[in-house]
Amino acid sequence: MDLKDxxxxxxxxxxxxxxxxxxxxxxxxxxxxxxxxxxxxxIDRNIRIGMGVLLLFIAYVLFDDxxxxxxxxxxxxxxxxxxxxxxxxxxxxxxxxxxxxxxxxLKIKRSFSIDLQLKDLLFGIQETLKTYRRMFYLAVVILMIxxxxxxTAGVYQGLKFKANSVSSGIINLxxxxxxxxxGISLLIIIPMIVISFxxxxxxxxxxxxxxxxxxxxxxKELDESxxx
Amino acid sequence: xxxxxLQIITENQGIIHKVCSIYCDLEEDRRDLFxxxxxxxxxxxxxxxxxxxxxxxxxxxALNTAITNFKKDKRQPDKTGISYENMQLxxxxxxxxxxxxxxxxxxxxxxxxxxxxSIILLFLEDKKYEEIAExxxxxQNYVRVKxxxxxxxxxxxxxxxx
Numbered sequence: 108m109d110l111k112d113x114x115x116x117x118x119x120x121x122x123x124x125x126x127x128x129x130x131x132x133x134x135x136x137x138x139x140x141x142x143x144x145x146x147x148x149x150i151d152r153n154i155r156i157g158m159g160v161l162l163l164f165i166a167y168v169l170f171d172d173x174x175x176x177x178x179x180x181x182x183x184x185x186x187x188x189x190x191x192x193x194x195x196x197x198x199x200x201x202x203x204x205x206x207x208x209x210x211x212x213l214k215i216k217r218s219f220s221i222d223l224q225l226k227d228l229l230f231g232i233q234e235t236l237k238t239y240r241r242m243f244y245l246a247v248v249i250l251m252i253x254x255x256x257x258x259t260a261g262v263y264q265g266l267k268f269k270a271n272s273v274s275s276g277i278i279n280l281x282x283x284x285x286x287x288x289x290g291i292s293l294l295i296i297i298p299m300i301v302i303s304f305x306x307x308x309x310x311x312x313x314x315x316x317x318x319x320x321x322x323x324x325x326x327k328e329l330d331e332s333x334x335x
Numbered sequence: 336x337x338x339x340x341l342q343i344i345t346e347n348q349g350i351i352h353k354v355c356s357i358y359c360d361l362e363e364d365r366r367d368l369f370x371x372x373x374x375x376x377x378x379x380x381x382x383x384x385x386x387x388x389x390x391x392x393x394x395x396x397a398l399n400t401a402i403t404n405f406k407k408d409k410r411q412p413d414k415t416g417i418s419y420e421n422m423q424l425x426x427x428x429x430x431x432x433x434x435x436x437x438x439x440x441x442x443x444x445x446x447x448x449x450x451x452x453s454i455i456l457l458f459l460e461d462k463k464y465e466e467i468a469e470x471x472x473x474x475q476n477y478v479r480v481k482x483x484x485x486x487x488x489x490x491x492x493x494x495x496x497x
Contacts, residue, residue, distance in 0.1 A: 121356065222399070
């Protein structure tokens with residue numbers, strides 16, 4: 108069978124298929140009313156919800172740092188001065204990373220449309236999926252930074268309070284002791300961060316890994332056109 | 336705008352049906368893909384400019400949707416072919432020669448990647464290389480290269496069948 112026969116077979120088959128499935132205007136109108144959500148649409152909605160949740164969380168962290176903790180913690184317990192630069196740095200990092208994420212997302216969205224050239228479309232979907240993954244990482248980073256700061260401050264204050272009550276305030280914590288406190292905190296937190304990243308990566312690959320792979324295979328196939 | 340859209344889609348719905356039949360093997364998947372393509376066409380219709388023919392634009396949206404379609408279960412769009420259920424129906428209606436040809440076509444389609452399916456569909460629809468390139472966004476040269484590869488695949492398949 109040559110391509111001519113193939114064409115005639117296709118014509119017979121496809122015209123039969125079109126006739127069999129042909130819809131009236133009303134049916135098409137009905138179908139348009141039923142909203143469908145493609146994977147990219149669903150991810151897009153999830154990113155927007157995620158951005159909203161992260162924004163609320165960041166607002167809470169800042170509110171807690173600047174107002175709530177001052178209101179709730181008695182004057183006798185002072186926030187360690189050496190942690191203030193670390194605190195400012197972590198808050199700045201959280202806010203700038205979040206803004207960078209939002210700007211990147213908007214940039215991708217602005218240029219995304221289904222009637223793009225296939226290569227641009229595939230690239231856009233890939234970037235949307237990667238942005239979605241980055242959002243989870245960002246959430247973990249924000250949460251972990253917050254935990255590190257609070258945990259270290261808490262452990263430091265607890266030990267200092269104990270030292271004060273035992274020695275009536277004569278013994279102060281030395282730099283060496285502070286370093287041990289920070290070290291222990293990091294020893295607990297860092298494995299937590301690493302494990303969280305691996306779990307996230309595994310979960311994401313399980314859900315979308317195969318799809319990402321097929322997108323990248325199709326992109327590779329299109330890239331051959333540059334060399335052809 | 337909705338009225339105008341409905342009119343033009345009703346007239347050209349064959350394009351969507353053909354794309355669905357080359358990318359889906361099950362009736363349910365086919366319905367889902369049809370609806371998804373329809374939704375994407377409606378969503379991007381305001382951005383359609385008459386720089387290209389409406390059918391060219393429609394083919395592009397339909398094929399882009401089919402190629403990037405995500406299925407949660409075991410099947411990916413690349414690995415599916417012409418509906419077996421539909422093929423059986425067709426078998427009842429046509430002579431054995433056409434039956435054989437359609438079987439061959441189905442077997443060939445299953446072997447093709449998403450992009451190759453789009454090229455063979457447009458080729459079978461008698462589109463010129465220039466238009467195939469415009470719809471798929473790849474160069475005419477590459478369309479030729481791809482067509483040659485598809486032809487080779489088909490030849491191999493036919494030889495193994497004989």
